[in-house]
Amino acid sequence: MKPPPFEYHKPTTISKLLELLEAHSHDARILAGGQSLMPSMNFRLSRPEHVIDINLIxxxxxxxxxxxxxxxxxxxxxxxxxxxxxxxxxxxxxxxxxxxxxxxxxxxxxxxxxxxxxxxxxxxxxxxxxxxxxxxxxxxxxxxxxxxxxxxxxxxxxxxxxxxxxxxxxxxxLLGENARYGFMEISRRTGDFALAMVLSIMWLDSQHQIERASVAVGGVQSYPIRVFAAEENLANAAPSKDLFEVTSEIVAQSVNPMEDIHGDSEFRRDLARTLTFRSLERTLDQ
Ligand SMILES: Cc1cc2nc3c(=O)[nH]c(=O)nc-3n(C[C@H](O)[C@H](O)[C@H](O)COP(=O)(O)OP(=O)(O)OC[C@H]3O[C@@H](n4cnc5c(N)ncnc54)[C@H](O)[C@@H]3O)c2cc1C
Known part of the structure; x- marks a missing residue:
């Protein structure tokens, strides 16, 4: 399948790129790797009149x-x-x-x-x-x-x-040497987009208590979010299964999951809960 016709630009400097964007902004799209833009043009989901390739900059x-x-x-x-x-x-x-x-x-x-x-x-x-x-x-x-x-x-x-x-x-x-992370994702097949994913990062103090944490959930809502209530629950506590279970429940109750052909909102809430727990457990592997 071929995209609709477009004018192709190949600037070699940022200043030329900015000039082109200014001149054509509403009808132009930047082409980087093309791995999302080209399929969307081929499917006629986008029809830019100008494609500005940045690969030579x-x-x-x-x-x-x-x-x-x-x-x-x-x-x-x-x-x-x-x-x-x-x-x-x-x-x-x-x-x-x-x-x-x-x-x-x-x-x-x-x-x-x-x-x-x-x-x-x-x-x-x-x-x-x-x-x-x-x-x-x-x-x-x-x-x-x-x-x-x-x-x-x-x-x-x-x-x-x-x-x-x-x-x-x-x-x-940079995370620093006291950081521990756990990333968990679930998708139907290897390489598919995630149905849900969670990245947990903890910074431990010298007593192995959690100084602070970041807990982020993706694929569940329309854009990734951090769950601050979960992070507060982890801060100043000692890592434990009980702590991780309570934190996972906080995440499950905090998200507002979307529904699509891949799963309803309760399914995604459940994934958020399970993946949070597993990602937190993963932090202890390092
Ligand atoms: C079969 C398939 C499976 C995929 N699976 C996954 C997956 O599991 N996870 C995942 O994350 N992605 C996945 N992707 C998408 C892939 O990661 C894309 O590479 C990425 O989303 C877009 O990067 P790109 O450089 O190819 O951007 P392009 O396709 O070139 O551009 C995408 C959009 O971003 C704009 N853009 C690009 N660069 C810039 C810039 N520097 N400044 C401003 N705007 C810019 C473009 O104008 C366009 O609107 C998949 C793609 C395919 C085809």
Whole structure:
């Protein structure tokens, strides 16, 4: 199946990209890995008149550490994270999550930033960005702004991006050596989008008590959320099965699950409960 006709642009600098976005914003779409845009064009779900390919913009192709944050440039592919990219636990967390994301050919082309921009409710990187409250660095011809992941997702496939903007970088905070994480996902088949997923991260003190925690749920509502009541329940407590059971129940009662052909809301609530418990248990494996 072929997409509808469009004009193809291939800028090699960010300034040229911003110029093109300004000129065509309402009729244009950025092409990064193309793993979501091209299928949606082929299915006629989107019909941009201008497609702006960013793959030749070398400035967007970076991955480095700055100010205790991993800076993920807009052209960083999913597959980059298959092996830990950094010694901090963030490296192995990214590698763990990456295994669940689609299939190898998609991981080789698709980009981390493209996934955030696309904002599928069941996208793994969106969940991770929310769990870490990543900074999403956005540029337009008017300038640059940083948006927290907690403010970025507005609904299923809806974000804080305006049509003339591009994500240039995503900043992920390093976790530090006292961090423990557990990621659990359930999907019908390997590589399918998640029916539900939970990422739990705990920071332990020297007595092995939980100093603070982040508990984020994806695939259950129209965009990933953190469950602050669950995090408060974990803070200053000692990890235990009872604590994890109570926390899982808090998560189950806090979510407002969506319904679709893959499952009704009670099914997803149940998944949120079970996956939270298992993800918390996983934190103890490290
Ligand atoms: C069969 C299949 C299975 C998949 N399974 C999964 C899965 O399990 N989990 C998962 O998370 N994803 C899955 N995906 C989607 C895949 O991860 C995509 O790569 C990702 O959603 C989009 O990244 P991309 O770079 O390909 O973006 P593109 O397809 O190029 O673009 C997607 C959208 O984001 C916009 N965009 C891209 N980059 C930027 C930017 N830097 N700034 C602003 N806007 C931008 C585009 O204009 C477009 O609207 C699957 C895809 C397929 C085809």
């Amino acid at each position: 070398e400035e967007l192709n970076q991955l480095n550490v700055r100010n205790n944050k991993l800076v993920v440039g807009a052209l960083t592919r999913h597959a980059t994270f298959e092996s830990p990219v950094i010694d901090d636990p963030l490296g192995s967390l990214l590698a763990t999550v990456c295994q669940h994301l689609a299939h190898w050919p998609i991981r080789v082309r698709g980009t981390f930033a493209g996934s955030l921009a696309h904002a599928d409710p069941a996208a793994e990187w969106c969940l991770l960005a929310v769990a870490l409250d990543a900074d999403i660095i956005i540029r337009s011809s008017q300038g640059e702004r940083a948006v927290k992941a907690s403010e970025f997702f507005k609904g299923g496939f809806q974000t804080a991006l305006t049509p003339n903007e591009v994500i240039v970088e995503v900043h992920l905070p």
